[in-house]
Amino acid sequence: xxxQSTTKITPFFLVYGREARFPFHPDENEKLLEGTxxxxxxxxxxxxxxxxxxxxxxxxxxxxxxxxxHDQDLQHIEKFKKGDLVLVxxxxxxxxxxxxLHPKWKGPFVVHKVLExxxxxxxxxxxxxxxxxxxxxxxxxxxxT
Numbered sequence: 001x002x003x004q005s006t007t008k009i010t011p012f013f014l015v016y017g018r019e020a021r022f023p024f025h026p027d028e029n030e031k032l033l034e035g036t037x038x039x040x041x042x043x044x045x046x047x048x049x050x051x052x053x054x055x056x057x058x059x060x061x062x063x064x065x066x067x068x069x070h071d072q073d074l075q076h077i078e079k080f081k082k083g084d085l086v087l088v089x090x091x092x093x094x095x096x097x098x099x100x101l102h103p104k105w106k107g108p109f110v111v112h113k114v115l116e117x118x119x120x121x122x123x124x125x126x127x128x129x130x131x132x133x134x135x136x137x138x139x140x141x142x143x144x145t
Contacts, residue, residue, distance in 0.1 A: 007055040085142035108142040
């Protein structure tokens with residue numbers, strides 16, 4: 001019964017065309033039932049489709065702004081070239097408490113091949129190619145000291 005942040009309407013209203021009624025508030029329920037049957041039909045036929053269309057537009061607008069933010073974030077991501085040294089995030093250790101003090105990154109690795117959509121094929125320093133391609137989100141540039 002809470003209003004959804006994007007649509008600004010409760011899901012109950014979008015489905016049933018009215019707000020939810022609670023049995024422990026009898027005075028409010030009587031006020032809600034005062035309208036005539038024809039008024040209720042009018043609400044369902046005329047008003048509810050408009051409300052639903054507005055909700056769809058708000059959802060589409062929110063999706064567009066989320067896509068814009070995502071695309072802007074992608075522009076700021078550093079792209080690697082063949083031969084760059086990178087570290088790989090150890091995602092498997094993320095939730096293990098026993099490895100809390102261990103390094104979260106392994107490597108360095110060399111970018112062997114740049115695949116599509118921010119995916120990279122890596123090889124170890126001793127030239128062994130890693131079979132599994134790695135997404136850009138799990139990589140960071142390695143700076144030798």
